[in-house]
Each structure stands twice: as structure tokens, then as C-alpha cells.
Amino acid sequence: EVQLVESGGGLVQPGGSLRLSCAASGFTFSSYAMSWVRQAPGKGLEWVSAISGSGGSTYYADSVKGRFTISRDNSKNTLYLQMNSLRAEDTAVYYCAKDTYSSSERTRPLNAFDIWGQGTMVTVSS
Amino acid sequence: AIRMTQSPSSFSASTGDRVTITCRASQGISSYLAWYQQKPGKAPKLLIYAASTLQSGVPSRFSGSGSGTDFTLTISCLQSEDFATYYCQQYYSYPPTFGQGTRLEIK
Numbered sequence: 274e275v276q277l278v279e280s281g282g283g284l285v286q287p288g289g290s291l292r293l294s295c296a297a298s299g300f301t302f303s304s305y306a307m308s309w310v311r312q313a314p315g316k317g318l319e320w321v322s323a324i325s326g327s328g329g330s331t332y333y334a335d336s337v338k339g340r341f342t343i344s345r346d347n348s349k350n351t352l353y354l355q356m357n358s359l360r361a362e363d364t365a366v367y368y369c370a371k372d373t374y375s376s377s378e379r380t381r382p383l384n385a386f387d388i389w390g391q392g393t394m395v396t397v398s399s
Numbered sequence: 400a401i402r403m404t405q406s407p408s409s410f411s412a413s414t415g416d417r418v419t420i421t422c423r424a425s426q427g428i429s430s431y432l433a434w435y436q437q438k439p440g441k442a443p444k445l446l447i448y449a450a451s452t453l454q455s456g457v458p459s460r461f462s463g464s465g466s467g468t469d470f471t472l473t474i475s476c477l478q479s480e481d482f483a484t485y486y487c488q489q490y491y492s493y494p495p496t497f498g499q500g501t502r503l504e505i506k
Contacts, residue, residue, distance in 0.1 A: 308495075310443075317486065317497055317498070317499050317500045318435075318437075318443065318486055318488075318497040318500075319497070320494055320495045320496065320497070323493075323495075332493050332494070334494050335400075335494075368442055368443070373445075373448060382493075383431075383490045383491070383492065383493060383495060384448075384490055385433035385445055385448035385449075385488065385490055386433075386443075386445060386488075387445045387448075387454065388445075389442035389443055389444070390442060391441075391442055392442055
């Protein structure tokens with residue numbers, strides 16, 4: 274079964290740091306680009322960051338550029354999001370999501386997200 | 400960034416109804432459009448990608464159409480499990496962006 278399981282969320286003070294993890298199973302992790310998408314309480318979905326299957330290409334939303342870093346360890350089938358200089362507006366459920374197509378199938382750098390994790394809550398508050 | 404606008408933002412319908420949700424992109428996105436369903440406290444679920452391709456395992460009562468800037472999601476015969484929030488998303492260019500969501504409620 275294809276599965277993504279996030280962890281690492283919690284309560285952090287403004288200006289603090291947190292690292293989220295997303296453990297993948299059931300597919301060839303290194304062949305798929307991965308993304309982080311967040312959802313503030315009662316709000317819609319906002320894409321945060323993406324990384325290619327090899328890890329060689331990364332992309333960020335303007336709202337987190339310079340503060341968040343996406344990375345992956347393909348030997349551990351795990352995706353990460355290092356979040357620094359956290360702000361109240363970063364409070365959200367953070368989901369990891371898998372690209373629809375593998376690196377051998379994809380014809381373009383961006384695709385829909387076919388598998389999502391259950392999410393991990395990040396609360397930034399003093 | 401490409402802006403995605405859904406309409407309506409919410410509406411009520413009854414089991415068995417045929418419903419249509421629309422999504423408009425602020426610029427042409429070809430057919431690089433996906434639809435997701437989200438239930439309270441759950442992760443989004445991919446329903447349709449490439450504007451009209453049904454994701455594996457999704458019931459055939461869901462269908463999508465459109466290209467360029469205007470898209471629709473149609474549910475042909477509402478079932479009780481379809482009451483949820485629906486989001487469109489463009490993946491034509493970075494950053495991928497979502498519509499604000501359409502909340503479908505039971506009448």
C-alpha cells in the first residue's frame with residue numbers, strides 16, 4: 274500500500290524552528306518528486322515547497338522562501354521540511370504529497386498530487 | 400502566480416442531484432488542472448487530473464471538463480459520501496495554486 278506518514282509537528286514560539294518528516298512506503302520513493310502543502314485552520318490549501326526525485330531541484334512559495342528548506346533522504350525513504358524563523362501565519366496542518374508521475378513517466382516538472390499524508394499540525398504561538 | 404477562482408464558494412444540494420462546480424484560471428493553463436475532495440479532518444483526495452482524467456478508484460459519477468481558463472467538475476448523482484469541500488488546482492507552472500474551495504452541504 275502506498276503511504277505517507279508525517280511527523281514532527283507541535284507548538285513552537287514565534288521565531289523558533291521545527292523539522293517535519295514524511296516517511297514514505299509502498300513505492301519507489303526516489304523516482305517521485307514530492308511536495309509540502311499546508312492548510313491554516315478553517316482555510317484553503319497552500320502549496321509550500323517541492324523537491325525533485327533526486328533532490329537536485331527545489332522550489333518554494335514566496336511566503337516561505339529563505340525560511341524553509343526542503344530535503345530528502347532517498348536511502349531512508351523520507352522527506353523533510355526544515356522550518357526556521359516561524360511566524361504565527363505559518364500555523365497550519367502540513368501535508369506531504371506525492372507527484373502523480375515518476376521521473377521516467379513525467380514530461381514536465383509539475384504534476385498533480387495523487388497521494389497525501391494524514392498531516393501534522395504546526396502551531397506558532399507564544 | 401496564477402489565480403484560481405471557484406464558484407460557488409458553497410451551496411446546498413440533495414442526494415441524487417446533479418451538481419457542477421466551476422473553476423477559472425487567471426491565465427491559460429492548457430489542461431493542467433486537478434480536482435480534489437476533502438472531508439473534515441482528512442487529507443485531500445485526488446479525483447481528476449489533466450482536467451478530465453478520472454483518478455483510479457474514483458466513482459464514474461465524477462467528471463471534469465474544460466481547457467484554457469475555464470473548467471468544471473460535475474457530480475452526476477450525488478451520494479451521501481460526496482458532501483465535502485472541493486478544490487481545483489493548476490499545475491501549469493510554479494507555484495501550483497489552488498482555488499479557495501467549494502463547500503458542498505446537504506440540503
